[in-house]
Amino acid sequence: MQSRNPKKSTRSRIIESAKKLFAEQGYQKTTVIDISRQVGLSEAALYEYFKNKEDLLLTIPDLWVSDLLADLDGQLFGIKGTVNKLRKFFWWYLRQVEQSPLDAKIVYLILKTNANFMTTEVFSNVKILYSHLLDIFEEGRESGELRPNLKPYLARAIFIGTMDHIITRWFLKNMSYSLFDNLEELFNLMVDGFRNPSTIAANHDGEEANGIKLNKEC
Amino acid sequence: MQSRNPKKSTRSRIIESAKKLFAEQGYQKTTVIDISRQVGLSEAALYEYFKNKEDLLLTIPDLWVSDLLADLDGQLFGIKGTVNKLRKFFWWYLRQVEQSPLDAKIVYLILKTNANFMTTEVFSNVKILYSHLLDIFEEGRESGELRPNLKPYLARAIFIGTMDHIITRWFLKNMSYSLFDNLEELFNLMVDGFRNPSTIAANHDGEEANGIKLNKEC
DNA sequence: ATGAGAGCTTAATAGCATTAGGTTTTAAAT
DNA sequence: ATTTAAAACCTAATGCTATTAAGCTCTCAT
The missing domain is CATH 1.10.10.60 (Homeodomain-like)
Structure with missing residues (x-):
């Protein structure tokens, strides 16, 4: 424009x-x-x-996280299946980080250690972002795609913890590789533990798992 | 005086x-x-x-992490089975955090995001700490307890990411609850994805395994 | 033209990490 | 007991930084 x-x-x-x-x-x-x-x-x-230097700092990622939030609903719209939604969330978020590395770096390496972080607009938007995951996990449990006894907030801890970890690591290694290296394998390794054992097929090439398929990898 | x-x-x-x-x-x-x-x-x-203020900061957790490292071998000694070792690591580490919250808080909220962190003694000790996990995962893959195609460093990313996440969260919530709440469930949810589907029975602390039994052998 | 506000500037102020340069304490050697 | 040298500590700079004070200079609606 x-x-x-x-x-x-x-x-x-x-x-x-x-x-x-x-x-x-x-x-x-x-x-x-x-x-x-x-x-x-x-x-x-x-x-x-x-107002001051800190105000300037906090202003920077505010817009970024707001934009993320505005984009997320549209990204998830029309996607069927819990695992597919989780995959979309994963890829989408890492892509945003790779496309706005300065904003993301400030959030991950500076903001999170700031004592005032939890009182910021950024923080409350991050919370909303994360709450979408709770909904997805709950939906998956109810539909039977995920384990019936899965606690959404535990699954979320694993999901976000893993994402945050690879992002932080990426920054500490000066972004010298792609965030998407081995991402498919990582995602499957993480999400397989969430799946309902009654319907799972240990399927690691991204195809949709329909019905029961016993997979021997010997 | x-x-x-x-x-x-x-x-x-x-x-x-x-x-x-x-x-x-x-x-x-x-x-x-x-x-x-x-x-x-x-x-x-x-x-x-x-030497200066930063030197003082870095000195603080140095001893703590050194102590952790010295303690770890003895803690894992004599434990049989990969999942048992992972469980021991998980519980042991969170216990150390709960027992030395000041040191841990400095590591998690100040040091890890410090630009110089990666050049410190603390960092190299943390790396050694983490490398034990690689060995455990590799051993589990070879013994057949974990998936044969499991990449140790991917499993480690999930493991450490999850640990770091719940620890960081605990600090941001002012340590107002126990780190061990729901820990068993979280651990099982995470580690079940690592297990070898050929030998696994989806067994969650006393819960009956679901109807489907996966293959015995090749 | 005018005057008020936006958008700047230079010059002060106060707080902080760090250093210079010195004094007191300690403890061992004489 | 006196000497001596290092260790431990102090007061008083120094220089950098964030922030504020006070004022300059355009623009533009009236």
């Missing part, structure tokens, strides 16, 4: 510069002078747009 | 005070003056014992 202003607003430019610097150097090591110089302003000017 | 406890070294007292303050208030919000006042020293005195 074409904006009336050929130039981006000052506020946007501050956010973009801060995002890069925070993601590259970390929050503490990035100074307000660093940011203002990169934007081409005096330090004091930043305080016209943000 | 006042007579101090001659038994504890000044260095130890600095570490103890800093540990409490860092865990309570976070790293950034704890000042060197805070620490030195709590110990009963001037700020400058701290620099006789530590």
Whole structure:
């Protein structure tokens, strides 16, 4: 879309510069002078747009997580089957991380350790994001696709824990590989434990499992 | 000045005070003056014992993780069966976290996201800790207790991810419940996906296995 | 033209980590 | 007991950083 202003607003430019610097150097090591110089302003000017440095930090991933949330419903729409929904969620989320690595890095490596994180808008949006998973797990239990005794919040702990772990690891290894390497195998290994043993076929190539199929891998 | 406890070294007292303050208030919000006042020293005195504030921070969990490492071998000694070893690891580690919450909190909420974390002694010890899991998974694959196509590092990602997640969550909820609540169920849900389908009976703590029995042998 | 507000600026202020340079305490050697 | 040197500690800088004060300079609706 074409904006009336050929130039981006000052506020946007501050956010973009801060995002890069925070993601590259970390929050503490990035100074307000660093940011203002990169934007081409005096330090004091930043305080016209943000209450303080932390306010600037928190503003950055706020929009990102809001966008995620807005996108999620549409992504899951029309997908049938709990495992298929879980797969979609997994791939979709990792794709978002790979496409917005700066935002994601700030969320994963800076925000989560911030004492005020739990009082932010970001946090409550993340909670909503995660609550979708609870619904999916519950639905799968009721439909019989997942184990009848599966507790949704336990399955969610495994699901999110695994996702967070591979994302954090990816950042700590400087994003030197693709998040999608071996993802299919990882997903199946994780989700197979959730499946209803009455209907499961130990199926690791992504095909839909219909009926009972005993699989010997010898 | 006042007579101090001659038994504890000044260095130890600095570490103890800093540990409490860092865990309570976070790293950034704890000042060197805070620490030195709590110990009963001037700020400058701290620099006789530590290179700088970050050095002090990194020193704190170093001993803890070293102790963990020293304890682990003995804990796993004599345990037969891969799942039993995994269970022991799980319970042992969470117990250590519950018993040393200050150290663990510093590792989980401050250190792991620190840019320098990967260059620390703590990090290399954590890596050794995690490498034990790789061995356990590999052994389980070879013995046939786990799936023959299980990739140890994928199973480890799920295992550690899940552990880290419930620990982090516990800290963010101010340790207001026991880490061991529902732990048995969580463990089984996670590990069942790793088991070899040829030998598994979906058996959850006393629950009857479901109707379908998978194959015995090839 | 005017005056009010948006968008900046320079220059102060206060807090912090860290260091310089010195004094006191300790303990061993004389 | 005195000397001596290192260890342990102190007060007082230093320099960096976030934040604020106070004011300048355009723009533009009236």
